[in-house]
Amino acid sequence: xxxxxxxxxxxxxxxxxxxxxxxxxxxxxxxxxxxxxxxxxxxxxxxxxxxxxxxxxxxxxxxxxxxxxxxxxxxxxxxxxxxxxxxxxxxxxxxxxxxxxxxxxxxxxxxxxxxxxxxxxxxxxxxxxxxxxxxxxxxxxxxxxxxxxx
Amino acid sequence: xxxxxxxxxxxxxxxxxxxxxxxxxxxxxxxxxxxxxxxxxxxxxxxxxxxxxxxxxxxxxxxxxxxxxxxxxxxxxxxxxxxxxxxxxxxxxxxxxxxxxxxxxxxxxxxxxxxxxxxxxxxxxxxxxxxxxxxxxxxxxxxxxxxxxxxxxxxxxxxxxxxxxxxxxxxxxxxxxxxxxxxxxxxxxxxxxxxxxxxxxxxxxxxxxxxxxxxxxxxxxxxxxxxxxxxxxxxxxxxxxxxxxxxxxxxxxxxxxxxxxxxxxxxxxxxxxxxxxxxxxxxxxxxxxxxxxxxxxxxxxxxxxxxxxxxxxxxxxxxxxxxxxxxxxxxxxxxxxxxxxxxxxxxxxxxxxxxxxxxxxxxxxxxxxxxxxxxxxxxxxxxxxxxxxxxxxxxxxxxxxxxxxxxxxxxxxxxxxxxxxxxxxxxxxxxxxxxxxxxxxxxxxxxxxxxxxxxxxxxxxxxxxxxxxxxxxxxxxxxxxxxxxxxxxxxxxxxxxxxxxxxxxxxxxxxxxxxxxxxxxxxxxxxxxxxxxxxxxxxxxxxxxxxxxxxxxxxxxxxxxxxxxxxxxxxxxxxxxxxxxxxxxxxxxxxxxxxxxxxxxxxxxxxxxxxxxxxxxxxxxxxxxxxxxxxxxxxxxxxxxxxxxxxxxxxxxxxxxxxxxxxxxxxxxxxxxx
Numbered sequence: 001x002x003x004x005x006x007x008x009x010x011x012x013x014x015x016x017x018x019x020x021x022x023x024x025x026x027x028x029x030x031x032x033x034x035x036x037x038x039x040x041x042x043x044x045x046x047x048x049x050x051x052x053x054x055x056x057x058x059x060x061x062x063x064x065x066x067x068x069x070x071x072x073x074x075x076x077x078x079x080x081x082x083x084x085x086x087x088x089x090x091x092x093x094x095x096x097x098x099x100x101x102x103x104x105x106x107x108x109x110x111x112x113x114x115x116x117x118x119x120x121x122x123x124x125x126x127x128x129x130x131x132x133x134x135x136x137x138x139x140x141x142x143x144x145x146x147x148x149x150x
Numbered sequence: 151x152x153x154x155x156x157x158x159x160x161x162x163x164x165x166x167x168x169x170x171x172x173x174x175x176x177x178x179x180x181x182x183x184x185x186x187x188x189x190x191x192x193x194x195x196x197x198x199x200x201x202x203x204x205x206x207x208x209x210x211x212x213x214x215x216x217x218x219x220x221x222x223x224x225x226x227x228x229x230x231x232x233x234x235x236x237x238x239x240x241x242x243x244x245x246x247x248x249x250x251x252x253x254x255x256x257x258x259x260x261x262x263x264x265x266x267x268x269x270x271x272x273x274x275x276x277x278x279x280x281x282x283x284x285x286x287x288x289x290x291x292x293x294x295x296x297x298x299x300x301x302x303x304x305x306x307x308x309x310x311x312x313x314x315x316x317x318x319x320x321x322x323x324x325x326x327x328x329x330x331x332x333x334x335x336x337x338x339x340x341x342x343x344x345x346x347x348x349x350x351x352x353x354x355x356x357x358x359x360x361x362x363x364x365x366x367x368x369x370x371x372x373x374x375x376x377x378x379x380x381x382x383x384x385x386x387x388x389x390x391x392x393x394x395x396x397x398x399x400x401x402x403x404x405x406x407x408x409x410x411x412x413x414x415x416x417x418x419x420x421x422x423x424x425x426x427x428x429x430x431x432x433x434x435x436x437x438x439x440x441x442x443x444x445x446x447x448x449x450x451x452x453x454x455x456x457x458x459x460x461x462x463x464x465x466x467x468x469x470x471x472x473x474x475x476x477x478x479x480x481x482x483x484x485x486x487x488x489x490x491x492x493x494x495x496x497x498x499x500x501x502x503x504x505x506x507x508x509x510x511x512x513x514x515x516x517x518x519x520x521x522x523x524x525x526x527x528x529x530x531x532x533x534x535x536x537x538x539x540x541x542x543x544x545x546x547x548x549x550x551x552x553x554x555x556x557x558x559x560x561x562x563x564x565x566x567x568x569x570x571x572x573x574x575x576x577x578x579x580x581x582x583x584x585x586x587x588x589x590x591x592x593x594x595x596x597x598x599x600x601x602x603x604x605x606x607x608x609x610x611x612x613x614x615x616x617x618x619x620x621x622x623x624x625x626x627x628x629x630x631x632x633x634x635x636x637x638x639x640x641x642x643x644x645x646x647x648x649x650x651x652x653x654x655x656x657x658x659x660x661x662x663x664x665x666x667x668x669x670x671x672x673x674x675x676x677x678x679x680x681x682x683x684x685x686x687x688x689x690x691x692x693x694x695x696x697x698x699x700x701x702x703x704x705x706x707x708x709x710x711x712x713x714x715x716x717x718x719x720x721x722x723x724x725x726x727x728x729x730x731x732x733x734x735x736x737x738x739x740x741x742x743x744x745x746x747x748x749x750x751x752x753x754x755x756x757x758x759x760x761x762x763x764x765x766x767x768x769x770x771x772x773x774x775x776x777x778x779x780x781x782x783x784x785x786x787x788x789x790x791x792x793x794x795x796x797x798x799x800x801x802x803x804x805x806x807x808x809x810x811x812x813x814x815x816x817x818x819x820x821x822x823x824x
Contacts, residue, residue: 038801039695040787041740047783050793050801055455057778057793057801087782094783147783 008109011131013138014081014098017069022131022138025104029053029082029093034074046147051095053082060095066146067122075099085144094147107131107138125149160205162440164250167194168243169506175239176509182231191239192221193366198246200367204308209256210249216265217242220272229272238267240510291322291355293379299332299347301371306342309368315348317364322354351379443536446497450683453493454776456486461797494681497537501579501588502530504539508550512575515554522561523554523573532579534586535681538658542588542678545651549590549674550575552648557594557672567669569593584680585702591673597666602626624664628652656808658682659700659791677702683777687794687804689770690753693742696802698775698794699764703755703807707769710750724752724763733763739789739810757811764810775804789813 011022030053037049037060046066047059060080064071077100084093112129126146131138171194174187181187195218202211217239223229242264248256296318300311318324329347333339352361358376365374460482467479505527516523534542558564558573565571576591599620606612606626626632630649655662661677679685679702687698688707708726710733724731733752736742752763775794780787791806 036798036800038793038803040784040790040803041695041742042789043784043787050780050784050803052795052799052801055451055458055795057780057795059781059783061783090782092781092783094781 009107010104011107011138011140012081012104013102014079014096015100015102016098017064017067017072019067020102020133020136020138021063021098022105022107022140023081023083023096023143027083027085027143029084031101032080032082032095034078034080047094051080053093053095056093058082058093058095060097061147062097063141063146064097066126066149072099077101083143085147087144087148094143096143105133107133107140112140123149157205157207159440160201160207161250163201164198164210165247167198168247169503170194171198171243172240172510173506175236175243176513178231179233179236179513188221188225188231192218192225195221196363196366198250202250204367207250207253209253210246213242213249213261213265214246216268217246220268223272232271235271238264238271242268291353293351293353294358294361295375295377295379296350296352296361297329297347297373297375297377298350298365299329299373300344300368302343302345304344304368304371311344311346311348314364314368315350318350318352318361321356321360321364322352324353325351347373446493446536450493450497453486453490454683454778457490457774457776458795458797458799460486462799465797490684494535494683497535497681497683498533499536499539500531500533501539501586504534504542504546505530505577505579507543508546508577511547511550512554515551516573519554520560521554521558521573522571523558523575525575525577527577529579532581532586533680534579534678535683537682538678541654541658542676545654545676546577546588546590548648548651550577553590553592553594553672557592557596559595563595567595582677584686586678586680588676588678589673590676591671593671596668596670596672597624597627597664599623599668605632620665621663624666627664628662656806657791659685659702685775685777685804687773687775688753689773689796689802690751690764690766691768691770692736692740692766693744695740695742696770696796696800697736697766698773698802698804699753699755700804700807701772703757705754705756705761708752708754708763710752710765726754726761726763729761731761731763733765734810735765736810737765737767739813755807755811757807760811762811777804 010025012025012028013020013022015021032053035051037051039049040047046063047061049060049062050057051060052058062071079098079101080095081098081101082093082095084091086092111132113132114129126142126149128140128142131140171191174190174194177187178184178191195214199211199214199218202208202214220229220235221239224231224235229235245256245261245264249261298314300309304311315324315326318326327349329349330345332347333345339345354361358378361376362369362374365372460479463479464483467476509525512523512525553575554573558575559567561571564573574593576589578589578591580587602623603612603618606623606629607614609629609632611626611629611632612618628648628651632648652662655676655678659679659682663675663677664672665675666672685698686701688701688704690697690699706726708724711724722733722735724733731754737746747767750765750767751769752765753769754761754763756762773794773796777792778794779792780790784790788809789806790803791809792804793801794804796802
């Protein structure tokens with residue numbers, strides 16, 4: 001079980017495999033259209049490709065693999081969200097594939113609930129919490145855990 | 151020196167000064183009567199003491215003071231630079247380093263011990279508490295006219311002119327007069343600037359250099375003239391400025407004196423060209439600046455991107471395009487290539503800075519092991535990327551330790567073998583094409599082939615009785631946990647090390663070759679790229695992916711003969727001019743599913759002593775590669791050492807040749823077995 005996210009924060013919401021995910025807007029560098037990807041033979045499937053982001057070589061993570069979602073081919077709405085995360089204390093830039101990018105919104109701490117242990121098909125360790133927005137549920141993923149868990 | 155933590159700047163400066171000090175001390179040990187290293191050592195100590203107290207490193211400053219006093223006496227010929235003295239000075243240097251880097255961890259008792267030995271050696275009962283309380287020596291007294299005008303912003307930089315005057319006063323009798331002709335009218339007066347110059351008639355027993363030393367920290371920006379006054383003149387000598395001539399009761403100034411003061415009083419910015427001959431002498435490095443290494447890395451990154459952007463531009467411009475655009479593109483190419491070369495040049499430092507550190511190592515180790523060893527070097531001016539120099543330190547330390555401990559025999563054995571009793575270690579560096587070859591050679595007993603073989607068989611690294619070439623046999627010493635030393639010493643032989651050396655050198659995209667003759671010594675040659683930032687690569691295609699093979703490893707490219715192709719997986723050998731060369735299908739290594747090209751190519755590479763063919767779909771040509779490191783998420787992908795960005799903006803992976811060959815060797819027997 002990870003520590004549940006209970007603070008309010010500005011989040012970028014994005015669609016992934018039919019769900020809505022929220023990531024900390026402060027960690028987002030930029031949002032890109034699909035760019036050419038280079039496969040890395042022998043790399044973990046989650047980060048099997050590299051992309052060029054303004055002259056930097058950046059791993060591209062497909063979160064759908066961790067959440068057991070279908071890897072549908074990219075559409076006109078597909079985007080790459082470039083975020084910066086801390087890996088072992090070192091800032092690391094990672095690209096995240098998203099089916100669609102929605103909006104930047106504020107998620108109130110009070111609306112965030114602990115990840116239920118049951119009733120979910122996902123590994124609860126990979127999720128910081130579930131936020132509610134109207135009638136929708138918003139998944140707050142733990143990006144660092146997702147990319148470092150094998 | 152305007153930005154950053156002044157303490158940090160001092161630490162960096164002190165690190166360099168301490169390195170100079172050490173080099174000078176070791177030089178002095180060789181030639182105890184040589185004046186130059188003595189002066190260098192003294193200057194380094196003096197600066198460390200002065201800047202140390204200025205930046206609040208009081209402990210280091212006061213400790214250094216004692217050493218400085220001893221060296222001052224050596225300069226005056228009162229003390230000899232005996233080996234014992236040098237030994238103490240080296241220990242003291244190490245202690246100063248601790249006092250500066252981490253004052254909290256410094257062992258005060260150790261420091262006191264060093265000082266006690268210093269006192270004992272220098273034969274003086276007590277250490278002089280203050281450097282400038284010298285007794286006046288009437289016979290050697292001379293009078294000087296010291297005239298100095300400090301830089302206008304000197305106050306903002308924390309220099310107090312009054313302290314300089316106090317220092318001058320401590321040297322002897324001083325008549326001080328302020329020259330106020332540079333003071334502007336009140337409405338233009340900036341109170342934070344120094345408008346006043348000083349004229350000092352100093353009668354002292356100290357030599358001119360001591361007077362110059364007072365100005366050692368401000369000498370670059372100061373207009374300083376020091377003129378000797380004849381003994382008779384000194385009695386009646388006076389200072390020029392009539393205004394505020396409070397200290398002077400001598401006769402009125404002669405007309406020439408104010409005149410020659412006037413040109414100096416002009417508020418023109420002092421430039422180096424105007425500097426007197428004394429100025430250049432004290433600090434020759436006035437036209438260099440100190441830049442944090444990260445800024446150079448950033449610059450290199452930007453230049454790398456420029457080179458890539460240009461390559462893309464060039465690709466976009468087809469033949470039919472406007473001639474003017476083309477010529478501009480060519481202009482940009484010239485500029486960006488020039489910029490790249492300059493940027494790389496900035497990062498280059500002579501290997502001297504690396505080799506110099508080993509003098510001390512060899513000295514200390516030879517004393518510890520009781521072996522008489524001399525270290526010689528050549529090619530110290532060869533330049534290498536700074537990052538590379540830093541990373542080479544540990545491997546070289548290890549190799550040199552091994553040579554001293556295992557390679558060189560004790561003097562008695564050497565004489566018995568008909569060799570001079572003094573052992574020799576030679577470090578050399580030279581350019582070979584786009585690489586630098588660094589050689590560590592000793593004239594010791596050489597590697598023991600039988601022991602290496604026995605040990606390797608014992609560890610199941612080779613089958614018993616296997617036929618190995620010398621080169622193959624010697625490569626075994628780089629195997630983890632491999633050590634043939636019978637006894638463990640504190641110096642080497644813990645079985646860790648040579649494999650770490652190999653790994654480090656591999657990480658630098660370097661090569662190691664070992665050659666050795668029994669009884670004649672061992673020679674280890676490191677082949678290193680000039681820089682870590684850019685390599686020349688061969689761009690190839692495997693399936694749909696493009697990859698870069700470092701060009702230094704490439705020997706030739708051949709076509710995969712169709713008959714070999716047909717007998718898939720049974721015989722993975724090529725006949726290259728009579729030699730059997732095994733090959734690897736990169737398609738298999740990389741798990742490519744895309745159908746292969748009709749005519750496969752083989753890139754023959756050399757890794758260590760092996761030649762291996764890599765089968766690719768297409769050879770695309772050479773490519774100057776700006777190396778980008780891969781993120782932590784790909785740390786366990788062993789086959790690639792980095793990535794680069796191609797002309798079209800896509801990413802290509804750079805192959806780690808040693809890894810790919812090693813992985814292929816594991817794969818090969820498995821295939822044979824199945």
